Amino acid sequence: MPTFKPKRAAELHRDLHSHVPSDPVLRVKALESLAVERGLVTSERIDAWVEAYSDHIGPKRGAQVVARSWLDPGFRARLLDDAASAIREFGFEGDATGDLKALENTPEDHHLVVCTLCSCYPFSILGMSPAWYRSAEYRARAVREPRTVLAEFGVTIPDDVSVQVWDSTSERRYIVIPQRPAGTEGWDEDRLAAIVTRNAMIGTDRHLEIGAP
Amino acid sequence: MDGIHDLGGMEGFGPVAATFDQNPFPGFADWEKRVVGLSYTLPLDGMTIDWFRHVVELMAPRDYLQTAYFDKWYAAYVVMFTDNGTFTLPDFGRPSALADTGAPSGEAVADVLAQDRASAGSYERPAGSPPAFAVGQTVRTRAHMHSGHHRLPRYARDAEGRVISHHGCHPLPDASARGTETPEHLYTVRFDARTLWGPDAPPNDHVALDLWESYLVPA
Numbered sequence: 369m370p371t372f373k374p375k376r377a378a379e380l381h382r383d384l385h386s387h388v389p390s391d392p393v394l395r396v397k398a399l400e401s402l403a404v405e406r407g408l409v410t411s412e413r414i415d416a417w418v419e420a421y422s423d424h425i426g427p428k429r430g431a432q433v434v435a436r437s438w439l440d441p442g443f444r445a446r447l448l449d450d451a452a453s454a455i456r457e458f459g460f461e462g463d464a465t466g467d468l469k470a471l472e473n474t475p476e477d478h479h480l481v482v483c484t485l486c487s488c489y490p491f492s493i494l495g496m497s498p499a500w501y502r503s504a505e506y507r508a509r510a511v512r513e514p515r516t517v518l519a520e521f522g523v524t525i526p527d528d529v530s531v532q533v534w535d536s537t538s539e540r541r542y543i544v545i546p547q548r549p550a551g552t553e554g555w556d557e558d559r560l561a562a563i564v565t566r567n568a569m570i571g572t573d574r575h576l577e578i579g580a581p
Numbered sequence: 582m583d584g585i586h587d588l589g590g591m592e593g594f595g596p597v598a599a600t601f602d603q604n605p606f607p608g609f610a611d612w613e614k615r616v617v618g619l620s621y622t623l624p625l626d627g628m629t630i631d632w633f634r635h636v637v638e639l640m641a642p643r644d645y646l647q648t649a650y651f652d653k654w655y656a657a658y659v660v661m662f663t664d665n666g667t668f669t670l671p672d673f674g675r676p677s678a679l680a681d682t683g684a685p686s687g688e689a690v691a692d693v694l695a696q697d698r699a700s701a702g703s704y705e706r707p708a709g710s711p712p713a714f715a716v717g718q719t720v721r722t723r724a725h726m727h728s729g730h731h732r733l734p735r736y737a738r739d740a741e742g743r744v745i746s747h748h749g750c751h752p753l754p755d756a757s758a759r760g761t762e763t764p765e766h767l768y769t770v771r772f773d774a775r776t777l778w779g780p781d782a783p784p785n786d787h788v789a790l791d792l793w794e795s796y797l798v799p800a
Contacts, residue, residue, distance in 0.1 A: 369626060369627040369665060369760075370627055370628055370632055370661060370664055370665055370760065371626075371665070372758070372759045372760045373664075374582075374634060374635060374639055374729065376664060377639045377660050377661075377664060378639040379641055379664075380659070380660040380663050380664060380670070380727060381640045381641060381644070381656060381660055382641060383668055383670055383778055384652040384656060384659050384660065384663075384673070385673055385748075386665055387673055387674045388673045388674055390672075392610075392612050392649070392652050392655070393610075393612045394676075394677070395624075395655065395673070396612040396615050396616055396619075397612070397615075397677040397679060398654055398673055398674070398676060398677050399619065399655065399658060399659065399673060399677075400619060400677070400679060400714075401614060401675075401677035401678050402675065402680045403619070403623060404679065405678065406668075408622075408623060408667075409622040409623060409624075409626055410622075411679060411680075411682045412624050412682055412686075412689055412713075413618075413624055413685075413689065413693070414615060414618030414619060415618070415682055415684070415685040415689070416618075416685040416689035416690045416692065416693045417617065417621045417689050417693050418614045418615070418617065418618045418692045419684070419685050420629050420690055420697065421605060421607050421614075421735065422606060422688070423604065423605070423615060423690075424694055425605075425608045425694075425697065426605035427603060427605070427671065428603075428729045433762055435751065436615075447793065452701075454705065455703075456618065459698065461701035462697035462698050462701050463621075463697055463700055463701075465683045465701060465704045465742050466701050466704065467703050467704055467705070467748070468703045476675060479781075481602075482589075483789045484587070484588055484589030484590075484734055484736075485586055485588075485589070485732060485734060485761065486586065486634055486637065487650060492697060493608075493691070494699075495605050496605065496606055496607065496609065497607075498600050498602075498607040498608065499598070499600070499608045499650075500597050500598050500599055500600055500605065500721050501598040501782065502650040503597060503598065504591075504594055505594040505595060505596065505597045505598070507588040507589065508588040508589065508590065508591040508592070508594045509594060509597065510764055510780055511589045511736060511777075511788050512589070512592075512736070512777075514786065515783065515786075517597055518606040520596050520597050520792075521597075521601075524629060527783070528785075529785075530786060530787070531774075531783070531786040531787075532786070532787050532788075532789065533786070533789070534785070534788075534789050535589065535734065535737075535788060535789070535790045535791075535793065536791070537593060537732040537733070537734070537735065537769055537790045537791045538704075538732065538748075538751060538754075538769075538791035538792075538793075539630075539704040539751060540748065540769075540791050545627045545744075565601070565603065566603055566607075567601060572599070573601075573649050
């Protein structure tokens with residue numbers, strides 16, 4: 369059991385430097401080796417998680433959800449009402465999406481998601497977060513100057529569009545539902561999903577590119 | 582805790598290093614992928630997500646800013662496995678004796694995917710009391726918090742906002758970080774950007790935070 373003693377944890381943080389290898393590659397390997405030797409984990413299980421996030425759990429899931437919300441008004445209504453339940457229709461429920469909220473971009477509103485206190489992210493639907501999402505720069509600035517941050521992603525928000533920033537301070541998680549671009553009439557779900565970017569589902573992309581006709 | 586982790590609104594940071602790829606492990610080194618895999622497999626009896634977060638927050642400020650995100654997770658595991666008596670700090674300095682493993686079996690991957698799905702669940706808990714605030718009500722956040730773990734960032738203290746939704750009761754992070762589950766009403770509160778950042782902020786921008794009842798007082 370943890371001691372739940374902050375003072376002890378802070379002391380251990382200070383002391384660990386003089387014990388662990390200075391190269392992260394070596395120290396993480398040493399941790400895995402120790403845990404395997406003690407029978408706490410197997411390397412195959414860790415490999416399986418890495419493969420699960422490489423081939424199965426990722427932003428393609430979120431993109432499929434967005435594409436369906438563009439095609440099926442009934443699904444869109446369920447998604448906006450209770451996203452955690454709606455993603456179960458795909459079997460996409462999992463880590464950090466048990467209290468999921470879908471945020472609908474409109475011509476009047478642009479949504480942007482951040483976690484200023486750590487880097488909370490809806491893993492089972494978007495996979496692993498990009499480094500910029502976890503950076504001090506994004507965490508510090510997204511709440512204070514979201515329009516400037518968006519400009520660094522090449523996104524300009526007109527003055528008459530309202531920017532809504534969501535700071536993920538609880539176990540609730542957010543996914544942005546971007547607007548369907550013009551010129552995609554008649555497209556099927558897979559074709560639509562292919563144009564939905566990870567950044568659009570975080571909110572650092574707004575106008576999706578439909579590519580060459 | 583008014584720690585270095587509470588970055589929201591802090592000034593002086595440079596541009597965000599924007600990336601645009603769809604890679605499932607965007608920019609990850611192999612060791613970072615291993616930390617992800619370890620995070621899903623290492624057994625830590627009695628650990629709560631808030632104790633994990635608090636352990637990360639307790640890293641010295643200089644180290645916090647200089648340490649990569651998944652390296653912070655690594656440090657948190659070293660601290661937690663030392664804290665609970667499983668290992669000692671010198672254990673983590675022993676060289677690796679890992680053998681090379683091949684690709685995982687399809688069965689092993691299917692098994693972790695099933696484990697991930699099974700782990701899904703809401704944090705909502707039965708309510709023991711009626712909510713003190715209603716949707717639409719104006720509330721004020723507390724001006725002062727405490728030195729333990731909590732989820733009311735500095736930039737949103739002593740500020741008036743409007744309750745835009747209520748989510749029933751969720752475990753209070755302050756208590757979870759001490760190993761006890763104390764459900765409390767949770768609200769999403771929307772603040773005008775001008776309330777938080779002053780008159781130069783755009784008039785139609787907002788910031789919404791999920792806040793527990795004890796973080797709020799009547800306006």
